[in-house]
Amino acid sequence: MDSLLKHMVDMTGHRDHTMLDISVISAVQELAGALQTRVLTIVPAKGTQYVRARAIIADGEAARMEDHPDPSYLGEPIAQFPALEACLREHDSSAESVSADGRHTLWLPIWIGDKALTCLEIVRPTAYSPDTVHVIGGIVSVYRNFQNLLDYSERDSLTGLLNRKTFDDQLAKMLHASASDQDAPLPGQPERRQATEEQKQWLAVVDVDHFKAVNDKFGHLYGDEVLILIANLMTSSFRSQDRVFRFGGEEFVVLLRSSTLENAQKIIDRFRTNVEAHVFPQVGTVTVSVGYVAISPYESPVNILGRADQALYYAKSHGRNQACHYDQLVSGGLLAAAASNDTAEFF
Template structure:
């Protein structure tokens, strides 16, 4: 009982989803004495549901987030998990199955109303008793309620994307992590960029809907809101599960891309831009977006990083729109003047 209470205290002490996931699978792993526990993300792409591990803990190890480098893969189709698919179709709270190698799998879908985007998976050589499932179900209920509270405080009410305050917190966390772990962070920012031009980096992209005022003026704000909601959906389906997408307000969005090379970042951003261009928006018709993006350096202030992405965005919008522009490339070609770093800049 003391262990259970400690885990409950730990879970409700966190203020972000990543640490909440880590906390809950750690608690379940200990309480269930499992071989492996995973938090699964369920995403819907063009009407099909895919399953992908978001966090994992193996017996004897530490809980960790799962990183997925290939942005073109959404995970495994839900149809590959027939017992889980049937459980979700019946709106049930748990189900189990025997894997091909003889392990027992217990799934606990985490329902929020009629929606499900998360599922707890527990693996063990032996089946669990009803009492154990009941205790784990109680942990899941606490997780679900606290996840609801976090969502309410972190999300934009119109699009469901993360909000501006959450962006400030997550960018600060990325910069802190890079500063603590990356020896290159001690280099001056421009030298760091040159040194790691082909390395995996973190990226910040600013997205703006082209001619959005004309949409509101011509079709009204209800259709304008629908365009923003559809843009948000295209952002979520175009970027990877480990990337973070935010609505800044109005028609502006920001994406934080995790651990990816420049070439791949450019491909993902262009894929999103083309997805918007080719999408048929009800009543409105064709809509395009402009994007400016820049690599994130722990040596630079957040306001400088965001300002550079904004500069690249402004270049895209003033040179025909429907473009994705990389700040450093524009500077190297003499198309932009570099924004000077300012170590004393305030955080927004």
């Protein structure tokens, strides 16, 4: 009982989704006597669902965040998890399967209304007793309720993406971490080998092209649907360690963590082409323009945003449906370097 209470206190003390994930898998791993516990993200994309791990703890190891090295990786197709697939289809509270080597896997989707975009996966060598399932179910309920509380304060009500207030906090933390230790791991991650100088953090500003025309021609309900679908495409196109925000209207911002310029370009352009290829109901084709810049810990947030915004303006005024890198525009003589201005307002 003391261990359970300790874990409950730890879980409810966090105000951050990453640390909440680490806390819940640590609690479940110990209390269930599990071999491995994961937090899975259910990613809807390409007409199906994919399963992608975002946090993991294994027997004898520390809990950590989990990210795939390939930026184009969506996850494993849901068809590879037939018990979980049936559970999600039937809106059940749990699913269990036994592997050929006798391991028992329990899946517990986190239902928010009629959607489950997060799932706990617990693997242990023996079957789950009713008492164990009862305790784990209680932890999942606390986890779900706390996720709801965090989402209420951090999320945009229309798209479900992180909001502007949360962006300010996340960018400040990223700048602080970069300034104090360029190679510091994210919360819950193990020590990494030293990153090359080419690995940086990035900020991308996204704007929906001709969005006013969509609202004027089809109405605001279809305009809202476009924003929701673009938010879904952002969630599936960017990596689990990246952070995606809605600033309001048709403007979005992405924080890309620890990526080379080449990978950042690939990730951003993959999202742009995913939007271009998507068929939006009634509306048809929609495109986005993107401006992005490397984040420097020695620049103020307003200057970083301003430079990304300059690159976005260039993209929109030179044909739209493209992603422009601020430094490349400046070095190519296509854009004048922005003067520092700590008092400027953007968006």
